[in-house]
Amino acid sequence: MRISLTEWTKSGSPWVWLNAGAVTICVIMVIGLLSLIAVRGLGHFWPADILQAKYSLNGNQSLVIGEIVESEQVPAEQLRDAGVIxxxxxxxxxxDLMKIGNRDVSGIDFTWVLDSNLSERSYPAMLFATERREWGNFYGYLRALKxxxxxxxxxxxxxxxxEYMALWNRFEASIERALSIRKDIYQIEKHEIGAINYELERLRLKQRSLELKNVVDPVAYTSIETRRNELNTEYEGLQQSLIDLYSEINRDSIVAEISNGQQIDIAVAKIVRAFRPNDMGIAAKLAHYADKIWEFVSDDPREANTEGGIFPAIFGTVMMVILMSVLxxxxxxxxxxxxxxxxxxxFMTRLIRIAVNNLAGVPSIVYGVFGLGFFVYFLGGNIDQLFFPEALPSPTFGTGGLMWASITLALLTVPVVIVATEEGLSRIPRAVREGSLALGATKAETLWKVVLPMASPAMMTGVILAIARAAGEVAPLMLVGVVKLAPSLPLDANYPFLHLDQKFMHLGFHIYDVGFQSPNVEAARPLVYATALLLVVVIALLNISAVQIRNHLREKYKSLEM
Structure with a gap:
């Protein structure tokens, strides 16, 4: 049976197909975006083979060693304008963009080469790469161990x-020894000395507080001085242990040959790992890949955030979102x-609802400015005057920190929770409330035992939307607490354990910093993709957790709706 175009249009089928097409396009775009981020980000951790080749340019020939990072087609005219024959x-x-490393020798660790000018390409099994704590990667040949x-x-x-493999095995053993000593150094510096410094600072503030209160009792000052002397004695012992450990860790070094034949001395203590990708099988490369990804999510950053991991940023993001949700x-x-x-x-209630809806559309930077002015300078400054006068002029809460960032984002997202909860409350039938009241329950009992449980899935929907927005916000955080690098986590073993006054790292700000503030753009670019993917994963996990709680509540209180 044939129908006319007018009848087909009136049937609504075109709009169904239009909506289906729009949804399909959106899904494809999201999948494409995530795939691009995943490929470019996760591909950075794969141990790429190291190329050795002769490179000719304008009659000059040199040996180049490095990894091919990316390739592109360029107009010949552009090359001629640059003086290339x-x-x-x-x-x-x-x-090709080649990562040649050895920035401490050549001054750069990336260079462009014309693919057609590369000759005598090879992938020698002896070529090795090292990840260093400074100056990025090193590529070359191992010549000696000292x-x-x-x-x-x-x-x-x-x-x-x-003979070479025996030398390489000794080299790997030396790296393992250095890493083991570095763990001992980290334990002493970060935990033991850190705890002593924290207690010394508390003693200083306690003494300052007594002075401000004009306390003249010598017993109070004597106990402080006695404890300070004990801590100083412990500190001196730990300092001597550090001197011994640094002497041990700096014992070994290697001699390596680079592409121009020059031999370079490298301290083993500065090496994170060494590997020969050209000589690695698929199993070894997979193990290396897994180790690198684990380092990325569990270690601290290094090299201006272009190397190492981003665990402090993950921790700061999750902690801030949890505190924001609680508030x-x-x-x-x-x-x-x-x-x-x-x-x-x-009229007044309608006006308030309009104001709440409009607040949801206020730019986030406005909330950041408000948080800086009201929470940090006004509230934080007054808190310091009332409760932490001994620390002044150094601010305690009168500067950006985890608490003010969480409160600012809570203020930013509260309209979302209000609207979602109101929607849930409005869907509860009036008969349910009347039935509860008819059975003898008070209005408060009806609210707590009937209405709120039934509206709890809507509340969780509001929290989910709040998490989705707050976790990715960056602009307000730049004003109220986030920093490029936080030397310590806001949660540790020192009282009061959760330090709400401390500054913290955030995945969103980390992406901005690495992508736009890094001195080494080419090295930082893959980490931008990797961190963006991780931010998406963290937000997805937080949302999935909230969705699971909402579904549990929906099933639990389903009987009340019947």
Whole structure:
């Protein structure tokens, strides 16, 4: 049966297909975006093979060693304008971005090379790469291993032989030794000395407080001085242990040969890991890949955030979102309950609802400015005057920190929770309330035992939306607490354990800092993708957790709706 175009349009089918097409396009775009981020971010951790080749440019020839990072086609005219000799008749040429490392020697660790000018390409099994704590990656050949000034092994050839493997195994053992000593150093510096410094600071503040209160009792000052002397004695012992450990860790060094034949001394203590990707099988590369990803999510950053991990940023993001959720939920629910259950439904109530809806659309930077002015300078400054006068002029709460960032984001997201909770309350039938009251329950009992449990899934919906917005916000955090690098986590073993006054790192700000403030753009670019993917994963996990709680509450209180 044939129908006319007018009848088909009136049937609504075109709009169904239009909506389905729009949804399909959105899904494809989201999947495409996530795939791009995943491929470019996760691909950074794969141990790429190291190329060795001769490179000719304008009659000059040199040996280059490095990884091919990316390739692109460029117009020949552009190369000619740059002074490159290009064969006649050539319109486009491929050039490769090569990561050559050795920034401490050449001053750069990335360079562009013309693919057609590379010759005698090879992937020698002896070529090795090291990740260093400073100056980025190093590429070259292992020539010797030294303990202090004593040479304990050397090799001058370019073939993989038992003699070379013995030297390599000693090198790996030396790295493991250095990493073990570094763990001991970290334990002393970060935990033991950190705890002593924290207690010394508390003693200083306690003494200052006594002075401000004009306390003249010598017993109080004597106890402080006695404890300070004990801590100083412990500190001196730990300092001597550190001196011994640093002497041990700096014992070993290697001699490595780079592409121009120059031999470089490298302290083993500065090496994070060394590997020979050209000689690794698929299993070894997968193990290396897993180790790198684990380092990325569990370690501290290094090299201006372009190397190492981002665990402090993950921790700061999750901690801030949890605190924000704890703060925003009761305030949003109380406001919604008052507007829906108790407030007289008139002009003023409608005006308040309009104001709440408009607040949801205020730019986040405005909340950041408000948080800086009201929470940090006004509230924080007065708190310091009242409760922490001994610390002044150094601010305690009168500067950005975890608490003010969480409160600012709670203020930013509270309209979302209010609207979602009100919607949930409005969907509860009036007969349910009347039935509860008819059975003898008070209005408060009806609210707590009937209405709020039934509206709890809507409350969780508001919290989910709040988490989704707050976790990705960056602009307000730049004003109220987030920093490029936080030396310590806001949660530790020192009283009061959770330090709400401390500054913290955040994944969103980390992406901004690495992507736009890094001195080494090419090295930082893959980490931008990797961190963005991790931020999406963290937000997804937080939302999934909230959705699971909402579904549990929905099933639990389903019987009340029947």
């Amino acid at each position: 290009v064969p006649d008749g050539t319109k486009m040429m491929r050039r 303990e202090g000034d004593t040479l304990i092994g050397q090799y001058a050839g370019y073939d993989k032989t038992p 925003v939920t009761p305030f949003g629910v109380v406001a919604a309950v008052y507007l829906r259950e108790y407030a007289k439904q008139g």
